[in-house]
Amino acid sequence: MAETTLLEAPSATGASTAPRWRASARHAVGVVAPGTAVIYLSLLVLIPLAALSVTAFHGGSSAFWAAVRDPESWAALKLTLLSALVVVVLNTIAGTAIAWVLVRDQFVGKRLVSSLVDLPFALPTIVAGLTLLTLYGPDSPFHLDAAGTRFGVWIALAFVTLPFSVRAVQPVLAALEREAEEAASSLGAGSPTVFRRIVLPSLAPAMLSGAMLAFARAMGEYGSLLFISGDRPFSTEVASLRIFGLYENGQNNEAAAVSLALLSLSLVVLLLCGVLRRRLTRPEFG
Amino acid sequence: MPRLPSVTRVLLPAALLVSGLACLIDVPSAGAAGGTIDLVAYSTPAAAYTAIDVAFSKYPAGAGITVAGSYGPSGTQATNVINGQAADVVNFSLEPDMEKLVQAGLVSPKWDAVGPDHGMVTDSVVVFIVRKGNPKHITGWKDLVRSGVQVVTPNPFSSGSARWNLAAAYGAERKLGRTPAQAQAYLQALLSHTVAQPSSASAALATFLTGTGDVVLDYEDDAIAAINKGDPIQYVIPPQDVLIENPIAVTTHAANPTAARAFVKFLLSKKGQELWAIEGYRPVLPGAAKAASITFPTPRQLFTINYLGGWTKVEKTFFDPTTGIVAKIEEGLGQSTASG
Amino acid sequence: MRRLFGRFGLRTTVLAYLALLVIVPVGAIAYRAFAPGLGTAWHDLANPSGASSAGFFHALILTLVVAGIAVPFNAVFGVIAALVLARHRFPGARLLDAVIDLPVAVSPVVVGLSLVLVYGRAGWFGGWLAARGIQVIFSIPGIVMGSAFVSIPYVARAVLPVLQEIGTDQEQAAATLGAGPWQIFWRVTLPSIRWGLAYGVTLTTARVLGEFGALSVLAGNVVGHTQTLTLYVGYLFEGNLDTVGADVGAVILAVLALCVLAVVSLAGSEKGSPSWLSRFARSPRSSRTSSLSTTSL
Numbered sequence: 001m002a003e004t005t006l007l008e009a010p011s012a013t014g015a016s017t018a019p020r021w022r023a024s025a026r027h028a029v030g031v032v033a034p035g036t037a038v039i040y041l042s043l044l045v046l047i048p049l050a051a052l053s054v055t056a057f058h059g060g061s062s063a064f065w066a067a068v069r070d071p072e073s074w075a076a077l078k079l080t081l082l083s084a085l086v087v088v089v090l091n092t093i094a095g096t097a098i099a100w101v102l103v104r105d106q107f108v109g110k111r112l113v114s115s116l117v118d119l120p121f122a123l124p125t126i127v128a129g130l131t132l133l134t135l136y137g138p139d140s141p142f143h144l145d146a147a148g149t150r151f152g153v154w155i156a157l158a159f160v161t162l163p164f165s166v167r168a169v170q171p172v173l174a175a176l177e178r179e180a181e182e183a184a185s186s187l188g189a190g191s192p193t194v195f196r197r198i199v200l201p202s203l204a205p206a207m208l209s210g211a212m213l214a215f216a217r218a219m220g221e222y223g224s225l226l227f228i229s230g231d232r233p234f235s236t237e238v239a240s241l242r243i244f245g246l247y248e249n250g251q252n253n254e255a256a257a258v259s260l261a262l263l264s265l266s267l268v269v270l271l272l273c274g275v276l277r278r279r280l281t282r283p284e285f286g
Numbered sequence: 287m288p289r290l291p292s293v294t295r296v297l298l299p300a301a302l303l304v305s306g307l308a309c310l311i312d313v314p315s316a317g318a319a320g321g322t323i324d325l326v327a328y329s330t331p332a333a334a335y336t337a338i339d340v341a342f343s344k345y346p347a348g349a350g351i352t353v354a355g356s357y358g359p360s361g362t363q364a365t366n367v368i369n370g371q372a373a374d375v376v377n378f379s380l381e382p383d384m385e386k387l388v389q390a391g392l393v394s395p396k397w398d399a400v401g402p403d404h405g406m407v408t409d410s411v412v413v414f415i416v417r418k419g420n421p422k423h424i425t426g427w428k429d430l431v432r433s434g435v436q437v438v439t440p441n442p443f444s445s446g447s448a449r450w451n452l453a454a455a456y457g458a459e460r461k462l463g464r465t466p467a468q469a470q471a472y473l474q475a476l477l478s479h480t481v482a483q484p485s486s487a488s489a490a491l492a493t494f495l496t497g498t499g500d501v502v503l504d505y506e507d508d509a510i511a512a513i514n515k516g517d518p519i520q521y522v523i524p525p526q527d528v529l530i531e532n533p534i535a536v537t538t539h540a541a542n543p544t545a546a547r548a549f550v551k552f553l554l555s556k557k558g559q560e561l562w563a564i565e566g567y568r569p570v571l572p573g574a575a576k577a578a579s580i581t582f583p584t585p586r587q588l589f590t591i592n593y594l595g596g597w598t599k600v601e602k603t604f605f606d607p608t609t610g611i612v613a614k615i616e617e618g619l620g621q622s623t624a625s626g
Numbered sequence: 627m628r629r630l631f632g633r634f635g636l637r638t639t640v641l642a643y644l645a646l647l648v649i650v651p652v653g654a655i656a657y658r659a660f661a662p663g664l665g666t667a668w669h670d671l672a673n674p675s676g677a678s679s680a681g682f683f684h685a686l687i688l689t690l691v692v693a694g695i696a697v698p699f700n701a702v703f704g705v706i707a708a709l710v711l712a713r714h715r716f717p718g719a720r721l722l723d724a725v726i727d728l729p730v731a732v733s734p735v736v737v738g739l740s741l742v743l744v745y746g747r748a749g750w751f752g753g754w755l756a757a758r759g760i761q762v763i764f765s766i767p768g769i770v771m772g773s774a775f776v777s778i779p780y781v782a783r784a785v786l787p788v789l790q791e792i793g794t795d796q797e798q799a800a801a802t803l804g805a806g807p808w809q810i811f812w813r814v815t816l817p818s819i820r821w822g823l824a825y826g827v828t829l830t831t832a833r834v835l836g837e838f839g840a841l842s843v844l845a846g847n848v849v850g851h852t853q854t855l856t857l858y859v860g861y862l863f864e865g866n867l868d869t870v871g872a873d874v875g876a877v878i879l880a881v882l883a884l885c886v887l888a889v890v891s892l893a894g895s896e897k898g899s900p901s902w903l904s905r906f907a908r909s910p911r912s913s914r915t916s917s918l919s920t921t922s923l
Binding site for chain 2: 742746747748749752756761763764765847848849850851852863864
């Protein structure tokens, strides 16, 4: 490419001296490209989700609510929400702790540990399930049989959501300026206070971001729960398993209804968290 | 201005080209040239079909034909075919799943006029699979509801095996002289002892083999296959038992009907039935088991589904997802355990 | 000293948590897969009783073919979407922004169900497709669509912040020098986003290789034809055909996952960013506010 520098002021008449087809080509690209993207998104995501919503209300809104409030489906939705919240709270704390150790601590093998944190994201969910079953199932060498219990469900969810909790916090923690903390501790504040008053408020939005991603993932998780949960109705049958069961039985309308309920539930919580996150970051501008 | 790395310049268009070409790859089913039969079956006979397909290909009728098999829970497989999965031959665990396809217009209502046993290809019975040595001494239905015994049975709303299991349990109680109310109470007790309900018979056995439960209710043929594989199990045939009958049919929209019909004919022929017997399935053709030198013990009080009024009645009374007896039992059990 | 103890205690707790949750289970499955010996492991994987011996290889090829289609499509879409969002102001931009993120919140089973409801035999387009003999669900196109659905956001989300950071100066300069839109794109835009694109493509590939839930619903599980590696492993385990084979398949998938991670961390270390996933955890708007908030300390 020519050695023209970028310091030359862009000529105001530059564009108009270019051939006219160039301008219309640019204009066409400006329409075709977004158009293609919209078509792709529609065929793949929007239309199927629309079909889901329509099918969910196939028998009218009374049929929709009947399907959602069906005792087994309702139990599944409640269980899913509860498990997601429990695991997200646990992993937000654990994730922050892990991020802290990865950023502030130094020990042999830290890089290896760091890459292991990403493993649950890259691992196929079915493999994650089989893996956890090895240690926490009936064949466990430590006799830690959690298969068929809610505990097993939580372990699987904690596994798959761990990377989100850690990686959301880590860069923010790494970018944190230490002066405020050092100032506070030189003034006599103990470590817990420094953490609570100085570090935590800066980390809170990032922790919330990680929690949101983890929550979305946990609400919909299927593959890793397939074997370890035992799929026991009213006990360990989470919403995704219930939806699959309804679909298997040919009950498409009910499956769609529960799916829509699950999706709406996730989106509402995510929306609220998004609002909360914006409010947490706003006061910083002082 | 840095040029795009040349690797990327080549790679990206190449990838798009490859993906474009790959779109043209057709799944070699749907009756493409070369004679492929799409078989959609329930979960258990995967191993059996592998052996039988090999034998079939050695016959003139089967020369050059490959069978592409899909195996899964019977109910799910029926749903998939209705949703468009390619199928030339369908082999389900029980009649109602075949009836679903008849209602969808995918199987002729005359499917049960084929073969020596009104459309059935194999029989079996419900057995109790226990750990080797039978440590909990399970010999009959009463032992399943003994204190401390944990049962594994598939989910009745997707698995054919589960429905056979529960029908057998109910029928057994009736055969033993109990009233319908008492038999229903037995079902409740059985389900309260159930610790896992995987989606299919095979999944249930797999779950059992990983250490869950003391006994799994399954097909006799599944048990036989597992023992032949060397799994550390043994099985018990209860004296009161139901005769499991597995239907087969060629679909109306089969892409390869000639080959499909030849295949089903083979499965119902003397040679085919002998092969089924060797795989552990009770043949429907009289004399086939004897010809293969295999004996299948007959339970003392064997009954068919007609003893309970036929599948249509049983499906409606027991397995309707909202009003069925089993659905209500599960719901009742759930409410008492949901607080846990 | 209390400080040292506090740090040591935290480190131990953290390492113990990671060990119990990630390290030991992964090690255990590798042990169980290869304990009977390497030869047995390979034999069980490639020749499980009851499944065609070609099942594993078919699954591997199918998985690669699916990735070979879904990933480039999503990469192209992701770049276009990112360009549209970064460079144009139009009504509905925020909606597009939100919709791109939507697939992350949808359960894989729901993904499969919604695709079946549109492209299945009884679906919205089912009749139209059947009349033309096109099989989408239970065939390769369906598998590709399901895999693409779940991995849509990654490229767009990885590229968008880069585009916003670098701004349009260079592109405008090129335009005034007489470059056409294609030239601008190939010579200016694409090179500047190549690291973001690489991140996004790697994440997308990992996600596609690992997809299971949606495929359970819409692949049809035809042995040797529509089983991806994940489905094959699930089939081996659930079908009780060979748990050792399932374990070996699981380990192979885990190794593939580690390779993907290695690629990402190599690219990441070049750029100096400690964590690729964190880019994805922040939407562009909040990333700017949070980085501003930390510097205000």
